[in-house]
Every structure is written in C-alpha cells, then in structure tokens.
Amino acid sequence: MSEDRRLSMPTMVAFGFGNIAEGIKSTAYGTFLLFFYQQVLGLSGSLAGLALAISVLSDAISDPLVGQFSDRFQTKWGRRHPLIAGSAIPLAISFFFLFNPPTGLSQIQLFTWLACFAVFARISITFYDIPHLALGAEMAHDYEQRTTLFTISTLFRIASGALITFAAYELFFPTTEVFNPGILNPEGYFYLGLFCGLGMFIAMVVCVVGTWSEIPFLRTSSAPGADGLFGFFKEFASLFRSPSFRAIVIGLFFYLLFVNIERSLSAFISVHFWGLPTELISKMSLASLAGAMVAFPLVGLLTAIPFLNFNMVICGRLFFPGIFPENGSPLIPILVATNYFLVGVVGMFIISTLNSMFADIADEYEDITDRRREGSLFAARSFSGKAAGAIGIMLGGAALDLIQFPEKAEYGSVDPATVWQLGLIYAPIASLMVIVTVIFFFQYQITRPIHQQLVANIKARRAAHRAST
Numbered sequence: 001m002s003e004d005r006r007l008s009m010p011t012m013v014a015f016g017f018g019n020i021a022e023g024i025k026s027t028a029y030g031t032f033l034l035f036f037y038q039q040v041l042g043l044s045g046s047l048a049g050l051a052l053a054i055s056v057l058s059d060a061i062s063d064p065l066v067g068q069f070s071d072r073f074q075t076k077w078g079r080r081h082p083l084i085a086g087s088a089i090p091l092a093i094s095f096f097f098l099f100n101p102p103t104g105l106s107q108i109q110l111f112t113w114l115a116c117f118a119v120f121a122r123i124s125i126t127f128y129d130i131p132h133l134a135l136g137a138e139m140a141h142d143y144e145q146r147t148t149l150f151t152i153s154t155l156f157r158i159a160s161g162a163l164i165t166f167a168a169y170e171l172f173f174p175t176t177e178v179f180n181p182g183i184l185n186p187e188g189y190f191y192l193g194l195f196c197g198l199g200m201f202i203a204m205v206v207c208v209v210g211t212w213s214e215i216p217f218l219r220t221s222s223a224p225g226a227d228g229l230f231g232f233f234k235e236f237a238s239l240f241r242s243p244s245f246r247a248i249v250i251g252l253f254f255y256l257l258f259v260n261i262e263r264s265l266s267a268f269i270s271v272h273f274w275g276l277p278t279e280l281i282s283k284m285s286l287a288s289l290a291g292a293m294v295a296f297p298l299v300g301l302l303t304a305i306p307f308l309n310f311n312m313v314i315c316g317r318l319f320f321p322g323i324f325p326e327n328g329s330p331l332i333p334i335l336v337a338t339n340y341f342l343v344g345v346v347g348m349f350i351i352s353t354l355n356s357m358f359a360d361i362a363d364e365y366e367d368i369t370d371r372r373r374e375g376s377l378f379a380a381r382s383f384s385g386k387a388a389g390a391i392g393i394m395l396g397g398a399a400l401d402l403i404q405f406p407e408k409a410e411y412g413s414v415d416p417a418t419v420w421q422l423g424l425i426y427a428p429i430a431s432l433m434v435i436v437t438v439i440f441f442f443q444y445q446i447t448r449p450i451h452q453q454l455v456a457n458i459k460a461r462r463a464a465h466r467a468s469t
Contacts, residue, residue: 005217007139007149014210015139016152018084018132020203023160025095025125026389028196030263031165032189034393036099038400039408040186043110045401049394051115056390058119059383062126067379070131078215080131080138081208087127088204092197094120099193122386128204133378135211137359138218142455146356154352155296158344162289164199168192169282180410181271182278239380242364244445248357251440253384255350258433260392262311265426268405272414273314273423274336275327287337291344311427313339318423355381360446363454370461399425 037043066083073079098117101110136153140146172188172195179185239245270281313335317324325331358381365377403421406414446454 005141007145007214011139011211011214012149012152014207015132015136015149016154016156017210018128018203018207019153019157020160021091021200021207022125022129022132023157024164024196024199024203025091025121026157027161027164027263028095028099028168028192029121030260030389030393031266032168032183032192033098034264034397034400035183035267036189037110037114038397038405040184040189041101041105041110042407043107043114045397045399045405047107047111047397048114049397051111052118052390052393052397054115055118055122056387059122059126059386059390062123063130063379063383063386066126067130067134067377067382070134078218080135080218081212081215083127083131084135084204085208087124088201091121091124091128091204092201094124095200096193096197099189099196118390122390126382126386130378130382132207133355133358133381135218136355137362137378139211139214140359146359147352150355150359151296151348151352153355154348155292157351158292158347159289160199160203162285162292162344164196165285166282167195169278169285173278175277175279183267183271184408184410239361239365239377242361243443244357244364245361245380247440247443247445248354248361249380249384251437252354252381253388254433254440255437256385256388257392258430258437259347260389261396261430261433262392262426264393264396265399265422268400268422269314269426270336271411272409272419273317273426274332275411276333276336280333283333284336284340287340288344288347291341291346292348293344294341295345295348311339311431314423314427318420318427357444357446360451360454363451363458364446367454367457 034045034048037048038045070079070083073083075082094117098114098121101113105113136149137146140149168188169182172191173179173182173185175182176185182188240249267281270276270284276284313324324335358377362377365371399422403418403425405418405422
C-alpha cells in the first residue's frame with residue numbers, strides 16, 4: 001500500500017454517490033415519517049416518539065458491534081465492501097415497509113409496526129453507514145483529499161435529500177380536491193417508500209462497484225483492540241480523553257438534534273405556519289440544494305463558518321407580527337426559500353468538515369495506540385447522529401401532543417394559538433441547541449500542521465515495523 005496514493009475523481013464520485021442512500025434515508029425518515037404516522041394514520045405523537053426511542057436502543061448495541069466487526073472483518077474483497085453490498089437489499093425492503101403498514105391497525109399495532117421496522121431499517125443502515133464512512137477514511141490519506149472526498153460525499157447527500165423532497169411533493173403529494181394539503185394523501189406514501197428503497201439500493205451498488213478497485217490499497221488494522229460490546233464502550237470512553245473527539249461527538253449530537261427537531265416539524269411548519277401548498281413546498285428543497293452548490297467549492301478554503309439562526313424569519317413572525325408579511329404574500333415563499341438556502345450552505349460546511357475531522361482522529365488514535373479503528377470511531381459518529389435523529393423526532397412527536405395539534409388538519413383549520421406554539425418550538429427553542437454546538441466545536445484541536453505531524457509519526461512507525469520483520 002502506498003501512503004501517498006491519490007484517488008481518481010471517478011472513485012471519489014462513486015464513493016460520494018453512495019451517500020445518496022444516507023441522504024434519502026435521513027430526509028424521508030426525518031421529514032415524512034412523523035407526519036405520516038401522526039397526521040395520516042392517526043398514531044399518537046408520543047407513541048410515535050416512543051417507537052423511535054426503541055430504535056435508538058437498538059443503535060446503542062448495533063453501532064459499536066458493527067464498527068468492531070467492520071474493523072476486524074477480513075475477506076479477499078476487503079473489510080468494508082461486503083458489508084455495504086450486503087446491507088442494500090435489507091435496507092430497501094425494511095424502508096418500504098416502514099411507509100406501508102397494513103390498513104386498519106389499532107394504535108398499539110401501529111406502534112409495534114413502526115417500532116419493528118424502524119429497528120430493522122436502522123440496523124440495515126448501520127451495516128452500510130459505518131463501513132462507508134470508514135472506507136472514506138481509509139481511501140483518502142492526506143488532509144486535503146479527505147476534505148475533498150467528504151465534501152463530494154456531502155454534496156450528494158444534500159442533493160439527494162433536496163431532490164427526494166422535491167419529487168415527493170411534486171409526484172406523490174400534489175394538491176387535490178380531496179387532499180389539501182396533498183401530503184395527507186395516504187396513497188402517496190406507498191410510492192414514497194418504493195422510490196426511496198430503490199434509490200438507496202442503486203446508490204449503494206454504485207458505491208461498491210465504483211470503489212472496488214481500491215480494495216488492494218486499503219489500510220488494515222495493525223494491532224488488536226478490545227473485543228465485544230463492553231470492550232467497545234471501554235475503548236469509546238478512553239477516546240473522550242481527547243478534547244477533539246469529545247468536541248465533535250458531543251457537538252455533532254446537539255447540531256443534529258437541532259436539525260432533526262426542525263426536520264420532523266418542517267412539513268407542519270410549511271403547511272400550517274406559512275400556509276404553502278405542496279407545489280411551492282417542493283421548490284423550497286431546491287433552494288437548499290442551491291445553497292450546497294454555492295458552498296461546495298469553498299469548503300476547502302473555509303472549514304469553519306459561523307452558525308446562523310436559520311429561523312430569524314419565523315422568530316420575526318412570532319414576536320414582531322406587524323413587521324413581517326402575512327401568509328399569502330408573494331414575499332413568503334422568498335423568505336422561506338432564503339432560509340432553505342442558508343441551511344444548504346451551512347449543512348455543506350458542517351457535515352463534510354466533520355466527517356474529515358473523524359478521519360483525522362483515526363490517525364491520532366493510531367499514533368497513540370498503534371491501532372486503526374475507523375469502524376469503531378465512525379460507529380461513535382453514526383450513533384451520535386442516529387440518536388440525535390430519533391430523539392429529535394421523538395421530541396417533535398411529544399411536542400405535537402403537548403400543544404394538542406389536531407390530526408388530518410387541512411389548511412386554515414388549526415387554531416392560530418396552536419400554530420404559534422408550533423413555531424415557538426420549531427424556531428427559538430430548538431435553536432438553543434446551536435449555542436451548545438458552537439461551544440463544543442470550538443474545542444477541536446487537530447489543525448493541518450498537527451495532522452501532518454501525526455501522519456509523519458505513523459509512516460515512521462510503519463517503516464520501523466517493516467524493517468524489523
């Protein structure tokens with residue numbers, strides 16, 4: 001293996017294309033799942049949140065075990081590729097059934113269906129997500145190329161999330177005389193589940209095929225580590241002695257908690273707070289994609305960006321109603337689109353930079369312990385993200401019950417006081433998470449010069465190992 005090997009652009013694009021699976025999963029799971037079960041199927045928001053909390057418990061077990069297994073798995077096809085390929089079909093099937101429960105189920109039966117298939121889907125995505133992230137850290141060896149690789153990957157993630165939202169509202173949830181808003185149409189969710197399942201399957205296949213040529217050049221673990229679930233948590237706890245690891249794991253959790261509370265309520269906000277038809281809601285996701293495209297060439301130059309309160313417009317409507325335009329004004333779609341644009345810009349910077357940071361910590365960890373543990377490290381990253389996602393949706397569901405948001409609510413049918421409370425939860429309360437995120441992110445300490453020294457230490461140690469054998 002050459003430490004100075006450079007990745008070709010087709011290989012980096014194929015790796016990034018695989019992240020479409022994560023973009024589809026996160027968007028469909030976060031944006032549509034709670035709305036579907038609470039508004040369309042009539043499941044209590046608290047029960048929906050409890051079902052997703054159960055899935056988090058499964059992550060607490062599956063993520064570390066899959067991370068360890070991925071690090072130790074040895075085949076002639078490498079450690080990561082067989083796991084990514086093997087998870088494609090189970091993920092597609094479980095995701096389809098997540099959005100297609102049988103008709104006529106009781107509250108308990110709906111709760112059980114959601115809990116079971118949420119667990120199946122999340123375990124399936126674990127067998128993809130952790131090996132995929134670890135694969136990127138193994139393929140790209142230097143500071144700059146890692147940033148490029150994970151920036152391309154993040155662009156695919158954001159683009160797929162924006163496009164699946166656009167396609168869902170345009171193709172599956174158009175406004176009709178019977179369903180206004182169209183997102184109340186239960187038939188649309190059959191096609192949403194089918195479309196998402198197929199899209200994730202194709203993305204994962206392209207990733208495996210397009211990065212297959214890199215298998216002979218991938219890094220391997222140079223020393224054994226702790227085994228089993230207890231061993232992982234012991235190893236995981238030791239990582240918290242690193243200020244950089246602690247900063248990005250905890251900071252990432254609070255950032256994604258903020259994102260997922262908003263995402264779980266975004267359909268409610270678009271429909272009931274802003275009064276937008278689904279035909280206009282679909283265009284908002286394209287504004288997010290435009291923001292990501294603008295940020296894409298700048299990530300390598302600006303790896304830190306101030307966190308903005310994306311919800312200044314909502315806060316303005318809440319606290320200064322006489323200044324901001326009323327619903328129905330042509331300015332409303334422009335203001336909402338601007339918000340989505342900023343989300344795309346900042347999301348591109350944060351996610352791509354954080355994934356590169358985790359890869360750098362893998363080098364720091366090898367320098368300290370003489371062990372490669374990308375799988376275990378990215379298991380921590382994966383669990384932090386998925387826990388934040390499920391807890392965000394759980395809190396969103398509980399909030400809907402707290403403010404007694406009605407089921408199957410059509411345009412203009414919700415009490416204005418309830419809509420105001422919805423906006424309060426979505427904007428100023430959720431945005432408090434950003435303050436915590438900033439505090440932790442500023443504690444990250446691995447700069448480019450420090451990383452260059454880490455890489456030099458690793459090369460020297462490996463050269464010494466080879467000379468002694």
